[in-house]
Amino acid sequence: MxxxxxxxxxxxxxxxxxxxxxxxxxxxxxxxxxxxxxxxxxxxxxxxxxxxxxxxxxxxxxxxxxxxxxxxxxxxxxxxxxxxxxxxxxxxxxxxxxxxxxxxxxxxxxxxxxxxxxxxxxxxxxxxxxxxxxxxxxxxxxxxxxxxxxPVTVATQSWHLRKTIREYLLKTSDDVTQLPFKLHDFGARGVSSAESAAIGGAAHLVSFMGSDTVLGVVAANHYYNESMAAFSVPAAEHSTITAWGRERETDAYRNMIAKFARPGAIVSVVSDSYDLFAALKVWGTELKQAVLDSGATLVIRPDSGDPRSIVLQTLRALDGSFGSVLNSKGRRVLNNVRVIQGDGVNPDSLEAILAAMDRAGFAADNIVFGMGGALLQQINxxxxxxxxxxxxxxxxxxxxxxxxxxxxxxxxxxxxxxxxxxxxxxxxxxxxxxxxxxxxxxxxxxxxxxxxxxxxxxxxxxxxxxxxxxxxxxxxxxxxx
CATH class of the missing domain: 3.20.140.10 (nicotinate phosphoribosyltransferase)
Structure with a gap:
């Protein structure tokens, strides 16, 4: 021994x-x-x-x-x-x-x-x-x-991504103040350890203030003397939608509005558990008035398919149902709804999505990105x-x-x-x-x-x-x- x-x-x-x-x-x-x-x-x-x-x-x-x-x-x-x-x-x-x-x-x-x-x-x-x-x-x-x-590499990548997003906000948006919340940390489950989640998650927060990586926020608070370094919002995952069964999918969405939608609030709902396009139709018809009456901003999350094309299809569907206004840059800003893309997001796809939105006439206001493995794990x-x-x-x-x-x-x-x-x-x-x-x-x-x-x-x-x-x-x- x-x-x-x-x-x-x-x-x-x-x-x-x-x-x-x-x-x-x-x-x-x-x-x-x-x-x-x-x-x-x-x-x-x-x-x-x-x-x-x-x-x-x-x-x-x-x-x-x-x-x-x-x-x-x-x-x-x-x-x-x-x-x-x-x-x-x-x-x-x-x-x-x-x-x-x-x-x-x-x-x-x-x-x-x-x-x-x-x-x-x-x-x-x-x-x-x-x-x-x-x-x-x-x-x-x-x-x-x-x-x-x-942490240097995570912070560096996030800093450069912030520059990219800022360029598109300056080009297509009237509101650059939203920049700190444009790239949300989805990386906690994709890293190799709790320590990585804490260190990498904290590093991302040098450039952004949105995160679902709890240990990263805790680390930033603890090691860098903050009371609260980042924020999140109520959001659905597939289990909270599929638990209702496919036949009650609309009820699952209605429950999200009833439980979390308040004036000024943000509610994120994953909507591709079965058929994203059918869900977008439900949001724009049966549930539209509930969204409008709530005073909240509904954020639709597609979670499959080619990121660039899916984002554009989602934006167009929401524009058709909720409408939009033209800002001073001549770009459309959706009424009452936004999109969060968290699947397949990396530095290349993020810029490609923003460029495609710009070409299609949509302001960068309409999208928030979530990044997981590419943010905290796909570096060395x-x-x-x-x-x-x-x-x-x-x-x-x-x-x-x-x-x-x-x-x-x-x-x-x-x-x-x-x-x-x-x-x-x-x-x-x-x-x-x-x-x-x-x-x-x-x-x-x-x-x-x-x-x-x-x-x-x-x-x-x-x-x-x-x-x-x-x-x-x-x-x-x-x-x-």
Whole structure:
């Protein structure tokens, strides 16, 4: 029987930061030059689907994993695990952290402010450890810290989708204020874990305020100091319609109006459990007066078929029964009803639907999108090609540049030196620079127009920046106009 039996309870699996790493990291303290005394690493997006990234999510990771101290029982658990697992274990180094630093990791983390939109190929986060006894921590934390790729990538995709939707609102609508509610998070059931739902769901909320991913809203509230980060409305699912039986489908719809439709309310009803076109006819005849009398906005949800053609057919049917008005852009806005498309929505289909609506003369007001797997799950670390690399090491008292430059793939070339990100205060341009400056000193370079764009967010167990989601949203959308 192995000496290591594992922690008890699922939640305990994630409670030991020493185990929140890759197996081979445990042996790396023996592989560095013996005179190594400090290390510096950085995180960047090396390109990918989007040319700019919206930085978000580091605060969640730091609060969850780095603000509590390492304890002696954690060291004992990790020692037993790695011994049984086939890896060496630096017990002396971890004991040093407990005895010298009261269990708090002696690392300094700097980052661009969350909500910053930064071109790829720039440093976003730096990690430095200058305690000679545990300098290797700057690399040991890679596994945990690099997972920031996930919230950054979700936030980046949502930010770009917001731009797309905004362009169509500006072109076809008189009301751009509806933008924050135009892309609803349907992703909770399609992700790999509850933690993914929380992290990815929170990241989406940098750009939007509609979500059915409860854990994402809870995470945004908890980690980013919000009272309520997003909102939802009563909505039917197939079971609440089909439970009535096909012969009573109209009664199921009538029940939705009776229970939830009030003046100013929004009620969403999936309407393709059997025959979408027959349901649209019922909505436009037998149930039309009930919808009008309620004072609510009825949102019809088709959930099958080709998204672009189904949306257009639904809009035309609703226009024929409820009518529409022309706005100042010459586009039709439906009376009393809207459509939510949540099936088959991804960045490409979303834009295709909006373009088709525009060509058909319908304003973007008429539709809300729900996105599930494509929002929170159909991305990976290579979507934006995230990497964390060591870029400098101190040998004795002297810092030396470190980098990789594989002849077989120049795109994997890493940066060298102790890095920071500069911003030009006149143009807003970013650039990565190597500066022989202390982390929190003025980092102006090439004259007075360049300032350091990074800030120290964590130092030796202390969270130094605790930003709210509202601040992040303001930063992310400051230049929308």
């Amino acid at each position: 192995n000496e290591f039996s594992g922690p008890s309870g699922a939640s305990a699996i994630f409670s030991n930061p020493i185990l929140n790493t890759d197996s081979y990291k445990a042996s790396h303290y023996l592989q560095y030059p013996p005179e190594a005394s400090a290390m510096f690493s950085y995180i960047e997006s090396r390109g990918g689907r989007y040319d700019r990234t919206l930085f978000f999510g580091l605060q969640m990771l730091i609060k969850q994993y780095l603000c509590s101290p390492i304890t002696a029982p954690m060291i004992d658990e990790a020692k037993a695990f790695f011994s049984a697992h086939g890896e060496p274990f630096n017990e002396a180094g971890w004991r040093h952290i407990v005895e010298r630093h009261r269990g708090y990791l002696p690392v300094r983390i700097r980052a661009v402010p969350e909500g910053s939109v930064v071109p790829t190929h720039n440093v976003l986060v730096t990690v430095e450890c200058d305690d000679p006894e545990v300098f290797w921590l700057a690399s040991y934390l890679e596994t945990m810290l690099l997972r920031v790729w996930y 670390r290579d979507t934006q090609r995230f990497a964390m690399k060591c870029s400098a090491i101190r040998l004795g008292d002297t810092w030396h540049d470190v980098s990789k430059d594989p002849v077989t793939d120049s795109t994997k070339r890493s940066m060298k030196g102790r890095l920071t990100l500069l911003i030009n205060r006149r143009t807003g341009e970013y650039r990565t620079a190597t500066l022989p400056l202390a982390p929190d000193r003025d980092a102006r370079a090439d004259g007075s127009d360049w300032d350091d764009a990074m800030e120290t967010v964590f130092d030796s167990g202390k969270l130094l920046v605790d930003v709210s989601l509202s601040e992040i949203r303001a930063r992310a959308h400051a230049h929308e106009g």
